[in-house]
Amino acid sequence: MSARQVLVAALLALAALFVAWFAPQPSARVAVAVFALPPVLLAAVALRGSRKAAFWAGVFALGWFSHGVMVAWSRPGERGYAIAEIVLALVIILAGNLPGLRARFARKR
Template identity: 50%
Template sequence: MTLAKGLLALALAGLAVLFAVWFHGDRHWLATQLIFTLPALLLLLGVLARRRTAGFWSGVIALAWFSHGVMVAWSRPAEATQAWLEILLALLVIGASSLPGLRKRFSKKRARTQ
């Protein structure tokens, strides 16, 4: 497993744990687990199973996690710590999921042999 995939897996696992702990006592516990925790776990399984699209979808869904974290950080000061952790983990997911493509895009072109 590459460094980027390892970081992606750790960040997704961290998000799943964060959401499970954060929404532990919520009155809509099942809904929060289905909306927040389950996607992180399914994407983690996809990354570990080396599914080609798992990284892409992790990055896409991390944009929603990032937006949620920003909204909560600004609107609910009591939950700001969890929200900032969500923001940081979402940024890590976005960076780790984008890293292979960025490396390929900006690597030096190899000379073709003829």
């Protein structure tokens, strides 16, 4: 599985997590649009082969990571969702940066 495929899968999994997490709430449409739409759009752009999508996914993932840590710390009832968000954010950061890390640390021939 390539880094791009892992990135797209993690972004779509994060969007599905946000839908499951926020759908039962009263303002579900707004919450789903604000939280689930960006990962879906980034996944679509990444599927087209854009390198900028991986960069922006990493930038957004830093925010998702921070959000997950904050929720895990402050709302025990939502801790499971928050930990899943943290793990997916870390996968997104790693998958987005993996091609650059491979190029940087590859053995020179």
